[in-house]
Amino acid sequence: MKKNLTPKERMAIERVKMPEQDPQRRIGNFEEVNQGLTEEQAIREAQRCLLCKSRPCIAGCPVRVRIPDFIAALAEGNLPEAARILLADNTLPAVCGRVCPQETQCEQVCVRGAKGAPVAVGYLERFVADWALAHPDKLPKEELPESTGKKVAIVGSGPAGLTMAGELARKGHGVTLFEALHDTGGVLRYGIPEFRLPKRIVDTEVARLQALGVEIECNVVVGKTVTLDELRQEFDAVFIGNGAGLPVMLNIEGENLKGVYSANEYLTRVNLMAAWRNDHPTPIIHGKRVAVIGGGNTAMDAVRTSKRLGADRSIIVYRRTEAEMPARLEEVHHAKEEGIEFILLAAPLEILGDENGWVKGLLCQRMQLGEPDASGRRRPVAIEGETFELEVDVVVNAIGTRANPLLTATAPDLRLNKWGNIETDENGATNLPGVFAGGDIVRGGATVILAMGDGKSAAVAIDSFLKQKN
Amino acid sequence: MFKVLQNDTLAPNVHRMVIHAPRIAKARKPGQFVIVHPEADGERIPLTIGDADPQAGTITLFIQAVGASTLKIVTTPAGGSLRDIAGPLGKPTEIEKWGRVACVGGGLGTAVLYPLAKALAEAGNEVTTIIGGRAKPYIILADELAAFSTDVLVATEDGSLGQQGFVTNVLKDLIDNPDTRPNAVFAIGPVPMMRAVAELTRPYGIKTIVSLNPIMIDGTGMCGGCRVKVGDETKFACVDGPEFDGHLVDFGLLMDRLSMYRDTEAKIMAELPEELRDKIIKVKR
Ligand SMILES: Cc1cc2nc3c(=O)[nH]c(=O)nc-3n(C[C@H](O)[C@H](O)[C@H](O)COP(=O)(O)OP(=O)(O)OC[C@H]3O[C@@H](n4cnc5c(N)ncnc54)[C@H](O)[C@@H]3O)c2cc1C
Ligand SMILES: Cc1cc2nc3c(=O)[nH]c(=O)nc-3n(C[C@H](O)[C@H](O)[C@H](O)COP(=O)(O)OP(=O)(O)OC[C@H]3O[C@@H](n4cnc5c(N)ncnc54)[C@H](O)[C@@H]3O)c2cc1C
Ligand code: SF4
Ligand code: FES
Numbered sequence: 001m002k003k004n005l006t007p008k009e010r011m012a013i014e015r016v017k018m019p020e021q022d023p024q025r026r027i028g029n030f031e032e033v034n035q036g037l038t039e040e041q042a043i044r045e046a047q048r049c050l051l052c053k054s055r056p057c058i059a060g061c062p063v064r065v066r067i068p069d070f071i072a073a074l075a076e077g078n079l080p081e082a083a084r085i086l087l088a089d090n091t092l093p094a095v096c097g098r099v100c101p102q103e104t105q106c107e108q109v110c111v112r113g114a115k116g117a118p119v120a121v122g123y124l125e126r127f128v129a130d131w132a133l134a135h136p137d138k139l140p141k142e143e144l145p146e147s148t149g150k151k152v153a154i155v156g157s158g159p160a161g162l163t164m165a166g167e168l169a170r171k172g173h174g175v176t177l178f179e180a181l182h183d184t185g186g187v188l189r190y191g192i193p194e195f196r197l198p199k200r201i202v203d204t205e206v207a208r209l210q211a212l213g214v215e216i217e218c219n220v221v222v223g224k225t226v227t228l229d230e231l232r233q234e235f236d237a238v239f240i241g242n243g244a245g246l247p248v249m250l251n252i253e254g255e256n257l258k259g260v261y262s263a264n265e266y267l268t269r270v271n272l273m274a275a276w277r278n279d280h281p282t283p284i285i286h287g288k289r290v291a292v293i294g295g296g297n298t299a300m301d302a303v304r305t306s307k308r309l310g311a312d313r314s315i316i317v318y319r320r321t322e323a324e325m326p327a328r329l330e331e332v333h334h335a336k337e338e339g340i341e342f343i344l345l346a347a348p349l350e351i352l353g354d355e356n357g358w359v360k361g362l363l364c365q366r367m368q369l370g371e372p373d374a375s376g377r378r379r380p381v382a383i384e385g386e387t388f389e390l391e392v393d394v395v396v397n398a399i400g401t402r403a404n405p406l407l408t409a410t411a412p413d414l415r416l417n418k419w420g421n422i423e424t425d426e427n428g429a430t431n432l433p434g435v436f437a438g439g440d441i442v443r444g445g446a447t448v449i450l451a452m453g454d455g456k457s458a459a460v461a462i463d464s465f466l467k468q469k470n
Numbered sequence: 471m472f473k474v475l476q477n478d479t480l481a482p483n484v485h486r487m488v489i490h491a492p493r494i495a496k497a498r499k500p501g502q503f504v505i506v507h508p509e510a511d512g513e514r515i516p517l518t519i520g521d522a523d524p525q526a527g528t529i530t531l532f533i534q535a536v537g538a539s540t541l542k543i544v545t546t547p548a549g550g551s552l553r554d555i556a557g558p559l560g561k562p563t564e565i566e567k568w569g570r571v572a573c574v575g576g577g578l579g580t581a582v583l584y585p586l587a588k589a590l591a592e593a594g595n596e597v598t599t600i601i602g603g604r605a606k607p608y609i610i611l612a613d614e615l616a617a618f619s620t621d622v623l624v625a626t627e628d629g630s631l632g633q634q635g636f637v638t639n640v641l642k643d644l645i646d647n648p649d650t651r652p653n654a655v656f657a658i659g660p661v662p663m664m665r666a667v668a669e670l671t672r673p674y675g676i677k678t679i680v681s682l683n684p685i686m687i688d689g690t691g692m693c694g695g696c697r698v699k700v701g702d703e704t705k706f707a708c709v710d711g712p713e714f715d716g717h718l719v720d721f722g723l724l725m726d727r728l729s730m731y732r733d734t735e736a737k738i739m740a741e742l743p744e745e746l747r748d749k750i751i752k753v754k755r
Contacts, residue, residue, distance in 0.1 A: 224559060404691055
């Protein structure tokens with residue numbers, strides 16, 4: 001293959017299509033939908049990149065991955081170099097390549113997108129990351145600096161905590177990661193399903209941290225098992241990355257009927273507790289007709305899960321239109337391919353039950369879009385008198401989550417905003433000396449990459465805090 | 471891994487297990503519980519912390535084998551270990567000085583009641599304990615409770631020990647006598663029993679605290695699966711409870727939600743080998 005392509009030759013290449021499991025087949029299993037590019041496909045796609053001088057894609061990436069640099073190495077077939085660049089900027093690229101909303105980040109601003117399709121940055125990131133996971137021997141061996149003797153406690157093993165752990169260990173600090181659940185990964189483990197993010201990837205990333213000397217202690221609920229104060233006494237600094245694990249309830253009639261789940265419960269049963277496996281004791285109601293309320297990634301994950309658990313009809317009920325849906329484009333697209341029905345401009349009014357306390361239907365209100373609200377999206381307003389009923393036996397509430405007060409309620413000195421999120425400065429420092437925070441507990445429900453970005457920048461702040469402490 | 475140091479059988483299928491869990495032993499207060507995840511592919515099972523020894527770093531659990539997961543836990547011998555134990559979870563009991571209190575335990579509820587009754591006694595309350603079960607072998611912890619109770623009264627359904635009948639009969643007698651009428655009642659046991667106690671005390675306006683046992687997963691307020699209705703409000707029992715005002719609890723809803731997975735549980739039970747199946751108590755709900 002020719003090495004130095006002209007811009008014209010690059011422009012002539014068409015965007016690669018991700019090999020996918022056939023929709024009919026994949027709704028019968030929990031294996032990954034996207035199968036990943038072949039090396040040949042990846043190199044060809046990499047050659048589409050124009051290696052722009054202005055590099056807008058980098059600015060589009062919340063952690064500023066040097067996108068054209070790793071793509072250039074990949075285009076030359078130099079995978080170790082591509083991996084080295086990528087891993088230096090992003091600690092969890094195999095995760096991000098699968099779950100980042102590229103269409104609103106790097107790919108949205110890609111120069112090639114102005115005329116035709118942007119470079120498939122996400123696919124390429126995933127390809128290089130998967131290659132790196134499969135070829136640890138081809139990567140430069142990590143040399144850890146001498147131990148600084150400083151100890152940092154991290155609360156929560158989601159993307160924010162995992163990133164923080166890696167960054168601090170590489171600076172020679174002692175790191176202990178405390179996790180409330182019996183397994184690591186946060187939303188990556190209990191929220192995002194196997195068919196989108198195989199758990200072996202989370203396992204490998206965690207094992208890599210352990211190889212760096214990170215201590216992981218599961219089953220420690222900070223605020224209950226130990227308090228923030230105790231951690232502050234025992235450690236030189238504390239990072240709080242405990243996520244936004246509190247379901248927002250619908251507060252409508254019928255919410256306590258059997259067959260009504262919060263998305264957190266539904267997905268936790270399936271993902272963390274493996275209810276999808278026949279050989280597993282965790283029970284779950286296998287609805288025949290399932291309504292999922294919401295339009296974000298969580299809603300897409302829940303509705304596609306219900307299909308895989310054997311539902312005949314799996315329905316999204318969302319109060320605005322598809323254009324306002326916060327879910328990743330690819331998830332909506334995959335959901336449609338899988339036969340998910342979308343009922344838009346509809347809001348739940350009441351969950352209807354039968355005489356035995358089981359869900360039998362969902363009463364909905366028809367909506368229309370009115371004036372834009374604070375978020376700039378047009379506000380849904382009820383169309384008076386227009387309601388309709390859906391016959392369903394399972395309802396999953398995926399309207400959102402908020403900060404869980406379990407930890408913060410036991411740390412009265414920690415400053416919170418009015419929604420219960422921890423207040424920090426731009427480096428993640430809270431009002432308490434030596435206590436830092438990041439990810440969803442600071443931002444509210446956001447994204448994996450923003451949580452990682454917080455972990456990364458707060459690690460720099462913690463490192464300088466520890467140096468000053470001497 | 472959490473090491474099992476001791477495992478005794480107190481009554482048919484009721485075990486007392488002492489487990490090494492130093493962080494929990496240190497932090498725990500009466501009324502709180504743990505979640506036990508016995509093995510990698512297991513369920514997460516909420517269990518009340520019956521007792522704790524912070525010096526030795528141990529907690530004591532009382533467990534009744536009612537299904538596959540509780541059976542898995544009680545068949546872990548001393549020397550064996552349980553994969554995960556998280557806690558202490560839930561709100562501690564609000565121990566107040568009531569004066570005279572009645573602590574009512576039904577079946578295994580007696581074990582759950584034990585730390586609470588002890589704490590009430592230690593706070594200077596005069597504790598009358600009423601324990602019930604279907605027959606004599608199911609009456610547990612009577613001696614342990616007698617160590618700090620003014621009186622331990624027993625009721626069995628078949629009359630093989632104490633008064634024949636239900637704990638509510640005994641409690642009614644206490645209430646009807648002005649010299650023994652309690653200022654507060656703590657009732658822990660099967661849902662129908664707690665409901666019956668709450669109904670009994672309601673007309674007298676006697677404060678009645680019950681401990682709810684809905685199905686749970688995380689125990690940290692993350693999933694909402696444990697929701698119960700108390701007055702007009704939906705509460706998450708794992709973080710807002712497990713103890714609530716018995717006069718406000720919607721017991722019908724609790725019982726109904728507890729039956730959500732009955733089909734799956736029956737299926738799992740049917741797949742167990744016969745000799746194990748016999749080990750499981752058919753619980754009255
Ligand atoms: C179903 C679902 C799908 C999603 N899909 C996407 C997607 O496709 N792309 C995307 O970018 N984002 C997605 N998100 C959002 C993204 O997952 C989150 O923004 C991100 O995980 C936040 O990371 P975090 O580290 O702040 O917290 P989390 O991932 O929530 O992790 C927090 C961890 O802290 C633990 N913890 C909580 N309290 C305590 C305590 N008191 N003591 C100890 N540990 C504690 C929790 O158990 C958890 O493991 C999705 C979210 C959900 C729920
Ligand atoms: C806060 C709290 C504290 C508890 N403390 C104790 C304790 O100290 N000792 C103890 O033995 N048990 C206790 N329980 C009950 C215990 O958690 C259940 O018995 C257990 O979850 C049953 O699991 P299983 O798989 O063995 O049985 P399953 O096969 O799941 O169920 C067997 C039978 O028990 C019923 N059941 C299922 N879950 C519960 C439940 N949560 N409560 C009551 N019945 C249930 C089922 O409907 C079925 O009839 C407590 C529960 C809670 C919520
Ligand atoms: S904007 Fe697009 S074409 Fe330009 S360097 Fe970035 S990925 Fe390549
Ligand atoms: S058990 Fe999940 S919120 Fe209570």
